[in-house]
Amino acid sequence: MEKLLRFLGSWAISTLKKMGHMTIFFANAIYFVFAPPFKFNLLLRQIRFFGNKSMLVILLTGSFTGMVLALQLYYILRKFGSEALLGPGIALSLIRELGPVLTALMVTGRAGSALTAEIGMMRISEQIDALTAMALNPMRYLIVPNIVAAVIVFPLLTAMFDTIGIYGGYMVGVKLLGISSGTYFSLMEDYVEMKDVIVGLYKSLSFGILVSLVCSYKGFYTGYGAEGVSKSTTEAVVMSSILILVWDYFLGSVLL
Amino acid sequence: MIEFIDLHKSFDSQRVLNGINLTIADKEIITIMGKSGGGKSVLIKHIIGLLKPDKGSVLIDGVDITKLPPRELDKIREKLGVLFQGGALFDSMNVFGNIAFPLMEKTKLNKSEIEERVMQALEDVGLKGMEKKYPAELSGGMRKRVALARALITEPNIVLFDEPTTGLDPIITSSMHRLISATHEKYGYTGVIISHEVPRIFEVTDRVAMLHNGVIVEVGTPEEIKNSTDAAVRQFITGGIGGPIEALNMTQ
Ligand SMILES: Nc1ncnc2c1ncn2[C@@H]1O[C@H](COP(=O)(O)OP(=O)(O)OP(=O)(O)O)[C@@H](O)[C@H]1O
Ligand SMILES: [Mg+2]
Numbered sequence: 001m002e003k004l005l006r007f008l009g010s011w012a013i014s015t016l017k018k019m020g021h022m023t024i025f026f027a028n029a030i031y032f033v034f035a036p037p038f039k040f041n042l043l044l045r046q047i048r049f050f051g052n053k054s055m056l057v058i059l060l061t062g063s064f065t066g067m068v069l070a071l072q073l074y075y076i077l078r079k080f081g082s083e084a085l086l087g088p089g090i091a092l093s094l095i096r097e098l099g100p101v102l103t104a105l106m107v108t109g110r111a112g113s114a115l116t117a118e119i120g121m122m123r124i125s126e127q128i129d130a131l132t133a134m135a136l137n138p139m140r141y142l143i144v145p146n147i148v149a150a151v152i153v154f155p156l157l158t159a160m161f162d163t164i165g166i167y168g169g170y171m172v173g174v175k176l177l178g179i180s181s182g183t184y185f186s187l188m189e190d191y192v193e194m195k196d197v198i199v200g201l202y203k204s205l206s207f208g209i210l211v212s213l214v215c216s217y218k219g220f221y222t223g224y225g226a227e228g229v230s231k232s233t234t235e236a237v238v239m240s241s242i243l244i245l246v247w248d249y250f251l252g253s254v255l256l
Numbered sequence: 257m258i259e260f261i262d263l264h265k266s267f268d269s270q271r272v273l274n275g276i277n278l279t280i281a282d283k284e285i286i287t288i289m290g291k292s293g294g295g296k297s298v299l300i301k302h303i304i305g306l307l308k309p310d311k312g313s314v315l316i317d318g319v320d321i322t323k324l325p326p327r328e329l330d331k332i333r334e335k336l337g338v339l340f341q342g343g344a345l346f347d348s349m350n351v352f353g354n355i356a357f358p359l360m361e362k363t364k365l366n367k368s369e370i371e372e373r374v375m376q377a378l379e380d381v382g383l384k385g386m387e388k389k390y391p392a393e394l395s396g397g398m399r400k401r402v403a404l405a406r407a408l409i410t411e412p413n414i415v416l417f418d419e420p421t422t423g424l425d426p427i428i429t430s431s432m433h434r435l436i437s438a439t440h441e442k443y444g445y446t447g448v449i450i451s452h453e454v455p456r457i458f459e460v461t462d463r464v465a466m467l468h469n470g471v472i473v474e475v476g477t478p479e480e481i482k483n484s485t486d487a488a489v490r491q492f493i494t495g496g497i498g499g500p501i502e503a504l505n506m507t508q
Contacts, residue, residue, distance in 0.1 A: 122346075122347070125342055125343075125344060125347075126340045126342055126344035127344050127346055127347070129301075129304075129306050129340065129344065130338065130340055130344035130345075130346070132304070132305075132306060132333070133304045133306065133333060133338040134333065134357075134358050134361070134362065135330035135331070135334045135362070136361055136362075
């Protein structure tokens, strides 16, 4: 019994410590986002890093998500005799939910993991120490560009995901299942409101901040050697993915 | 002047520095020797403020840097040049970018002035024509030389060299040593070298300090060190295996 309590206690303390450590890192990072001077060339490089790495994956997953949605929703809607609502159904699922979430998960797997590995390598090869030794703040040079880049790139990639998904749904729904093209798009215009787009935007913005912070943090405080970096990379992906889904539920219930 | 006063540092339960006392005079070159894993890198990381001591202090020109707030610490760091043990070159930049980086970020020199200085530095370290290569494309020795050029490019007052020649062939080692002497003559910095390069390092250095079991057991001129009666120092200089520094246990 005492052992159990002791174990629980030490677990709670170490978890609290870790959370505190992370919170300090996050607060620090956010502070430097707003503290000039800004490193625009590094920002551009990181925008390219996120965008370039993830574009193809987004196009692929986006189109297939739209196509699968069309199949599934058509099957369900036909039971109620309202196949005509396929267009808005697809658009709303994508814009409010699947677009932001799947984009964030894909970018995490593709660019987020690479980011953790890159920063982790810089840590173990003392490049971060070298920056510090030059009296340059690693936060400003390594972390801030990623956060700002993610805030810019996540909504853009999400928009691409949504668009390509809607056209994927169009291919299946209109070309394959025979819904009229006019119905598909015009009902979409009727049912999708600005509010839905805003919800999607908020989600993708917050996912961008979340993923870039978590992946940077895990790289910044990586363990020793190549093993430490690979462990951090895995942890970054797992933690980002879980947080994306939890945060999505939370936002979904608040913003509904 | 750099002073270590009763400096202690442990990692978890492992005691690495156990009361370091050492004064490094302005413009001298001092070499720190000691066994691998003995805490030499840890010691110089305290000069940069990358590590904080558990106890004791590090004074640079009379200021205790272990208690400085970040901004003031950065002011001290601006006068520092560091050659890290592994080079610590930025992978994302080519050789030119690496050497130019401190100048671009920390000085108001214009592009052509920076280019001129970087090219001169590259020529000094014998790497002319390599400016477009990336660190991954360089040999270990080339990387060390780029790191040396980067450490010296801002003409710092204090330069820390963490094993500048380990793993280099004798010829490059000699030329690295000559380079340190020549730049020291030119800029007059205070130099702290970590080196195992006995006896060749003796030609470069003014004094030698021996780090053993977390303390400085002996400091002196190369002559004094060569004639030392301290068992650890003698063993280190002669490379013997019967002494206070335990060698690898071959029977394990
Ligand atoms: N950040 C750290 N966290 C935990 N332990 C560390 C850390 N840095 C160094 N150590 C430990 O401190 C000891 C001294 O390390 P240090 O790198 O100073 O050795 P060194 O004298 O430079 O050796 P070498 O000549 O091989 O470079 C080692 O046992 C190392 O494991
Ligand atoms: Mg070392």
